Amino acid sequence: MLPELSKLISLQELDLEIKGLVQCQHELPQTMRELEAQLAEMQARAAEKLQELEETKKQHRQLQQEMDMLDEGITRSRQRLMEIKDNIEYKAMLKEIAFKEDRKDQKETEILEISEQEDALTAELASLQEEINVRQANLEKLQAEVAAELAEQEAKINELQSQRQQIQKNIPAPLLKRYDFIREKRQGIAVAEVRxxxxxxxxxxLPPQKFIELQMDQELMTCPHCQRIIYFVPLEENGGANPAEAA
Ligand SMILES: [Zn+2]
Structure with missing residues (x-):
């Protein structure tokens, strides 16, 4: 095989590996950001529930105060009842007490309802908080793993880059320029095997004549359809491992 062609093939292999690693480096933090967004959304929901709970507690306290006032009023009315001698006034006071008792009953029902609401919110908030804690711990673990993985990939990329530099040195500048140009235009692949x-x-x-010329391995050739630099590996060099040719 032409020496510059085999160097281009090595370059292509390195470039594909680098491309894969770089893509991985973009995808890893992306997954993490999605988890972070989910967690932030849950935390916002928990904050909302907490506010709702505090509002409910405030209402509860207010209802209790109203109930206490009604209680005091009833006690006072009952004390006055014992001092009343006039029959009409006595009946009026009884009516007033009955009215206050009714209102107290209503308040009691309202307090019961709000207590139930409060309990439900407290339970909901506790389970939400528990889930947040679990997710938070998982995320922190993942963040550490991702950071380690990114560092490892970074080192690998640097290593591959320096290997690339070495190979690049031995490729004539115009050919390297051509290679990079095709690679950019053709989804990162500038060199293609023909089987x-x-x-x-x-x-x-390939047109049959062109395929015959390629196998003669006399000069660099390009695919007439995709303009990539093409090469041919004879069967013996392939080690017979090519399933397409074995079939
Ligand atoms: Zn092609």
Missing amino acids: QGVCQACHMN
Whole structure:
């Protein structure tokens, strides 16, 4: 095989590996950000519930105060009842006491309702908080893992980059420029293998004459369909491991 061609193939392998790692580096924090957003949403919901609970407690206290006042009023009225001698006035006072007792009953029902509401909110808030704690712990663990993984990938990328520099040094500048240009235009793949006359990047057939020329390995050639630099690996160099050719 032409020496610069095999260097381009090595370069391509490195570039694909680097591309995969860089993509991974973008995806990892993305997953984490989604989890962070979910947690923030739950925390906002918990804050809302807490406010609702405090509002309910305030209403509860107010109802209790009203109830205490009614109680005092009833006690006072009953004391006065014993001092009344006039029959009409006595009946009026009894009516007033009955009215206050009625209102006290209503208040009691309201207090019962608000207590139930308060209990439900407290339970809801507790389970929400429990879930938040679990998620928070998971997220912190994940953050540490992601940071370690990113550092590892960063080191790997740096290593691959320096390998790339080494190979690059031995490739003529115009060819390297051409390689980079095609790579940019063709989804990161500038060099493609041709198997049984088919370009493995664009899956189109090469004209038979062109395929014969390629196998002669005399000069750099490009795929007439996708313009990538093409190469051919004879069966013996392939180690017979090519399933397409074995079939
Ligand atoms: Zn092609």
